[in-house]
Amino acid sequence: MGKYVVRGLSILMLVAGLWLGWGSQPAYALTDEHQLLSEVWRIVNRAYIDESFNHQNWWFVRQRWLQQPLETREETYGAIDEMLATLGDPYTRLLPPEQYRSLQTSTSGELTGVGLQIAKDEQDGTLQVVAPVEGSPAAAAGLQPRDRILSIDNVATTTLTLDEAAQRMRGPLGSTVVLTVLRPGGAAPSSLEQPVEQRFELKRDRISLNPVTVQFQTLDNGLGIGYIRLSQFNANAVTAVAQAIKDLEAQGANAYVLDLRNNPGGLLTAGIEIARQWLEEGTIVYTVDRQGVLDSYTATGAALTQAPLAVLVNEGTASASEILAGALQDNQRAVLVGGITFGKGLIQSLFDLSDGSGLVVTVAKYETPAHHDINRSGIRPDQRVSLAPLGRDQVATAADTQYQAAVELLTQRVAIARVS
Incomplete structure (x- = not known):
C-alpha cells in the first residue's frame, strides 16, 4: 500500500x-x-x-x-x-511489473541506462531533462537541465509516457541510444539566442549511484571547508551524508558547502532525515492534501553539526532537494547560492497492485516552512550567481564561481562570529 x-x-x-x-x-x-x-x-x-x-x-x-x-x-x-x-497529471501513472521493479531498483541505489532524470512539462506535455545523474553517459555527453528531448531513436517523445520514455533509454550495456534534444536559448528574457536542436548518441552503461562526493579544503585563513555533493536522495543518501559530516569534522571542517545542483530529488523520507542532520529545531516541510489539511515534519533536536552552512542550488535542483533547501533557508540555517530551483512541489506515493504492477499517484503538495508553494516557481537563492558550463573535474574548484561565492560567504560569517 x-x-x-x-x-x-x-x-x-x-x-x-x-x-x-x-x-x-x-x-x-x-x-x-x-x-x-x-x-x-x-x-x-x-x-x-x-x-x-x-x-x-x-x-x-x-x-x-x-x-x-x-x-x-x-x-x-x-x-x-x-x-x-x-x-x-503526468506524474499519476501506471507502472507495469517490469517498470515497477526498475523504479524500485533505482531508488534502492542501483541503475543502468544513460542516467537521465526526466519530467513531463505540465503545460505542454513535452519531455524535459531535470538533471543528468553524475558520472553517467548523459552527464559526460553534456545533457543539461531544461533540455527538451524531442525524440528517442527517432520516436517522438510526445507520444510516450514518462515511463515509456525511460524504458526506451534503457537497454543492454554498451548499446547506444540517440536523443534529439532542443536546448533553450539565452537565459535572459531579452536574449536573442534561439533554441538549438542537437543529437546525442549515448552508450548505455551501469551507473553507480553512490549519492555523496566529499572534499576537504583548508583556506589560508585557517577555515576548514567541508564540501558535500549530494546527487540523489536514494536509499543510501541518509547514511552517506551522516558519514560525510563525521569524516569531514574529523579532518577539521568548521564550515560546510552542501551541493544540491542537478539533484533531481528521490525519496521524500531521505530529504527529511537529511534536513534533521543539519537542523536542531523547526519545521522542515508542510504537506497539504486535497482537502487543504496540513501535516508537517519537524526537526528532532539531533543535528550532527552546528557549523555554518551554504547550499548550492540551480535549475536542476528539484523535488526532495527543494524540500531540503527550503527547510534550511526558511529556518535561517543556511544561505542558498546559485540559481532558481526547478519548481516541483508535488508529492507522489507508490501503491502496489494485485498483479505485481505499481501505481504512482500525486497525493499532496508541499510548502516550505514559510508556506511558500514552489511548484512551477522554484526557490530563489539568497545570492544569485551565474555559472559557465563546467567539466566534472572543475566542480568545487577555482573555476566554480558558485562554489567560490559560497566559500566567501562562509568566510565572512565565520569572521563575524569570531569578532562577536
Whole structure:
C-alpha cells in the first residue's frame, strides 16, 4: 500500500456500481481485467490530490471503462493509461511489473541506462531533462537541465509516457541510444539566442549511484571547508551524508558547502532525515492534501553539526532537494547560492497492485516552512550567481564561481562570529 493515509470509499455506491449497473445499464459482474481497472480507480478516488479529478465526475469515468470489453492484460493497461490521462497529471501513472521493479531498483541505489532524470512539462506535455545523474553517459555527453528531448531513436517523445520514455533509454550495456534534444536559448528574457536542436548518441552503461562526493579544503585563513555533493536522495543518501559530516569534522571542517545542483530529488523520507542532520529545531516541510489539511515534519533536536552552512542550488535542483533547501533557508540555517530551483512541489506515493504492477499517484503538495508553494516557481537563492558550463573535474574548484561565492560567504560569517 501507499505511504499516505487514504480515505474510505462509499460502500453503498461501490455495491450499487458493481452489481446493479448504472442507470438503465444491465447488471454485470467484474472480470479479472475489470477488477484490476477498478482497483486503480479506487486508489485514485481515495488518494488523488485534486478532489475534482480534473473537473470531471470520476464515478462516471469508472462506469464508462467498466462497460468496455477488456480481454487481455495489455488491453487493461491501455485502458488504465487512458483513464489516468483524463486527470491531466503526468506524474499519476501506471507502472507495469517490469517498470515497477526498475523504479524500485533505482531508488534502492542501483541503475543502468544513460542516467537521465526526466519530467513531463505540465503545460505542454513535452519531455524535459531535470538533471543528468553524475558520472553517467548523459552527464559526460553534456545533457543539461531544461533540455527538451524531442525524440528517442527517432520516436517522438510526445507520444510516450514518462515511463515509456525511460524504458526506451534503457537497454543492454554498451548499446547506444540517440536523443534529439532542443536546448533553450539565452537565459535572459531579452536574449536573442534561439533554441538549438542537437543529437546525442549515448552508450548505455551501469551507473553507480553512490549519492555523496566529499572534499576537504583548508583556506589560508585557517577555515576548514567541508564540501558535500549530494546527487540523489536514494536509499543510501541518509547514511552517506551522516558519514560525510563525521569524516569531514574529523579532518577539521568548521564550515560546510552542501551541493544540491542537478539533484533531481528521490525519496521524500531521505530529504527529511537529511534536513534533521543539519537542523536542531523547526519545521522542515508542510504537506497539504486535497482537502487543504496540513501535516508537517519537524526537526528532532539531533543535528550532527552546528557549523555554518551554504547550499548550492540551480535549475536542476528539484523535488526532495527543494524540500531540503527550503527547510534550511526558511529556518535561517543556511544561505542558498546559485540559481532558481526547478519548481516541483508535488508529492507522489507508490501503491502496489494485485498483479505485481505499481501505481504512482500525486497525493499532496508541499510548502516550505514559510508556506511558500514552489511548484512551477522554484526557490530563489539568497545570492544569485551565474555559472559557465563546467567539466566534472572543475566542480568545487577555482573555476566554480558558485562554489567560490559560497566559500566567501562562509568566510565572512565565520569572521563575524569570531569578532562577536
